[in-house]
Amino acid sequence: MSPRTADPALRTALVEGAARLLAEEGAGGLTLRRLAREVGSSTMSVYTHFGGMDELRHEVRREGFRRLAEHLDRVAPSRDPVFDLGLLGWAYIRNALANPHLYRVMFMEVVEPDAPAVGYETFETLVGAVERAARAGRFTPGDSVERARQVWALLHGLLVLHLAHLLSLDEALRASWEGAVTQFIGFGDEPRAARRSMERMRRSLVLDDALADPAR
Numbered sequence: 001m002s003p004r005t006a007d008p009a010l011r012t013a014l015v016e017g018a019a020r021l022l023a024e025e026g027a028g029g030l031t032l033r034r035l036a037r038e039v040g041s042s043t044m045s046v047y048t049h050f051g052g053m054d055e056l057r058h059e060v061r062r063e064g065f066r067r068l069a070e071h072l073d074r075v076a077p078s079r080d081p082v083f084d085l086g087l088l089g090w091a092y093i094r095n096a097l098a099n100p101h102l103y104r105v106m107f108m109e110v111v112e113p114d115a116p117a118v119g120y121e122t123f124e125t126l127v128g129a130v131e132r133a134a135r136a137g138r139f140t141p142g143d144s145v146e147r148a149r150q151v152w153a154l155l156h157g158l159l160v161l162h163l164a165h166l167l168s169l170d171e172a173l174r175a176s177w178e179g180a181v182t183q184f185i186g187f188g189d190e191p192r193a194a195r196r197s198m199e200r201m202r203r204s205l206v207l208d209d210a211l212a213d214p215a216r
Contacts, residue, residue, distance in 0.1 A: 011049045013039045015063045016101065018056055023104035030057070058118075064102035065119030071095040072125045081133040082184055082194060086201035088129055089155055089180060093173070096159045104163070107156060126151060133187070140188030147187055154179045177202060 017039045021030045032053060036043045050056040071091040078084055096103040106119065126148040133139045139147070155176060162172040177198060184194040 007049075010039070010041060010045055014041070014046060014049060014056065015060055019060050019064070019099075019101040019105050022057075022060065022109060023101040027109070060102065060105050062118050064099065064106040065122055067099050067102065068092070068095045068106070068119070068122050069125075072122055077132065080197050080200070081129065081136050082138050082189060082197035083201050085126075085129045085133060085151070085184070086177075086180060086198050087204075088126060089151065089176060090201070090205055092152075092155050093159060093176065096163070097169075100163055103159070108160070123148065123152065130187075133184075133189070138189050138193065139184070142187065147183075150183060151180070154183065 014035065017035055018030055021035065021038065030053075032043045032046055035056075036045065039045075046053060046056055050059055071094055072088055075084060075087045075091055127144050130139070130144040130147045130151070134141060134144065158167065158172045158176050158179070161167040162169060167175070181191075181194050181198050184198075185191050189197075
């Protein structure tokens with residue numbers, strides 16, 4: 001089929017349908033016929049848009065990281081780098097809540113050894129924010145990559161617990177706020193300054209009703 005017959009809406013539906021099957025049923029749940037049935041298209045649509053199932057699987061991860069990057073890119077640097085770090089954490093959480101199936105595939109599915117490396121620039125955004133806090137004197141000098149890993153691990157762990165229905169959204173958000181304050185103090189920030197920045201960040205947030213936890 002000619003590439004001119006490709007439909008952007010169908011392409012998105014195929015990516016999201018594949019992510020849903022992978023997240024809910026694992027790699028064995030994603031088959032050509034099953035996906036076509038799920039999105040109401042022909043099996044040929046996968047070849048039209050992706051050239052085959054392998055490329056579709058890669059595209060699911062790429063799309064997940066594209067959406068994460070879009071959320072992170074909305075955080076504009078301010079005069080308070082710790083406030084900015086808090087907002088980046090919220091952007092990470094917000095993306096996972098908006099795209100739970102893609103999030104599971106990005107971070108909770110086994111990646112094939114020969115799969116293309118994608119998404120590292122999103123981690124570099126976090127590293128850069130940690131470095132800004134150190135340059136501003138809020139954090140003591142240290143390994144920014146390791147500190148960024150610790151921030152990421154905190155957010156990811158709490159999100160996994162929420163997505164597994166072991167923590168409500170309120171509980172996960174509260175733990176992420178307190179955990180971030182503790183981390184930032186450990187990175188060298190003055191306790192009152194860390195809490196002030198994070199309290200300002202928390203006051204600036206408005207959680208969309210569409211993303212609210214029904215159990216709240």
